[in-house]
Amino acid sequence: APSEKDRRELPLTWRSEGRAQLAVQRSGWGKDDLFFAIKGGTPRANHGHMDVGSFVLDADGERWALDLGSESYNRIEQMKTITLWNQGQNSSRWSLFRLNAEGHGVPQFDGKLPDVGETAVFQSVGEKPLPKAVLDLSPIYAADCTRYWRTYTLATNGVFSVEDQINGAKPGAKLTWKFMTPAKAAVTNAVLVLEQNGKQLRVEGPEGVAWRLDDLSKPATPADSPNPGFTKVSFVQTIPESGNLKFMVKFLK
Numbered sequence: 001a002p003s004e005k006d007r008r009e010l011p012l013t014w015r016s017e018g019r020a021q022l023a024v025q026r027s028g029w030g031k032d033d034l035f036f037a038i039k040g041g042t043p044r045a046n047h048g049h050m051d052v053g054s055f056v057l058d059a060d061g062e063r064w065a066l067d068l069g070s071e072s073y074n075r076i077e078q079m080k081t082i083t084l085w086n087q088g089q090n091s092s093r094w095s096l097f098r099l100n101a102e103g104h105g106v107p108q109f110d111g112k113l114p115d116v117g118e119t120a121v122f123q124s125v126g127e128k129p130l131p132k133a134v135l136d137l138s139p140i141y142a143a144d145c146t147r148y149w150r151t152y153t154l155a156t157n158g159v160f161s162v163e164d165q166i167n168g169a170k171p172g173a174k175l176t177w178k179f180m181t182p183a184k185a186a187v188t189n190a191v192l193v194l195e196q197n198g199k200q201l202r203v204e205g206p207e208g209v210a211w212r213l214d215d216l217s218k219p220a221t222p223a224d225s226p227n228p229g230f231t232k233v234s235f236v237q238t239i240p241e242s243g244n245l246k247f248m249v250k251f252l253k
Helices: 004-009 073-079
Strands: 013-016 022-026 035-040 054-059 062-065 121-128 133-134 145-155 161-168 174-181 183-188 191-196 198-202 211-217 231-238 247-252
Touching: 022 121, 022 133, 035 145, 054 161, 062 191, 062 198, 073 198, 145 231, 174 191, 183 231
Parallel strands: none
Antiparallel strands: 013 022, 022 035, 035 054, 054 062, 062 174, 121 133, 133 145, 145 161, 161 247, 174 231, 183 191, 191 198, 198 247, 211 231
């Protein structure tokens, strides 16, 4: 393990390029510092999932937002009912909860799946003035809007935020915002409260938001694995007449 001096000199930001783009940022190298990682790229990369735009978040030594992981390829292949290696838009591969958009912290318009053939590219990833990453999701959602940018920011006061900016969307369309968590989730006065191991994180959505909590313990279909102890938290925003929508979700220590 790196020494404390080495950790202090390590960069707080890292970014990968190519089809499996990833950005990682942290507030420091202490065990209780904030850490987040964002998935860009394309669902059609090797072993890809519909996870473009999703994130993981650590704070106070706990993981609050996460990816559920992969499925057992061998078990799925033995079933002979799912074309696991077909990554086309309409492939039965995307019926699997852990692989499709329903099982990831990505936006969805009217419950539809994002475009698996397109690629989301980071517009910027940097540390100053604050650790921030900007991901252009527009190609993934071109069927539903002309522009979709998602900005992830780590503030010095221990606040992590995700801001979505959408232009040229269909008025009246329903946009679902979500993420998966291993924490115990409850809603108090429109604020989502997450608790685990004696620690707490509050999540504030747009004004008047109605949080939904879905227990993921039972598999979505006979082909899916159970996810005991995990919850999907989400809310829905309606696209206004202008076709433009901008909102922020804050994670507060």
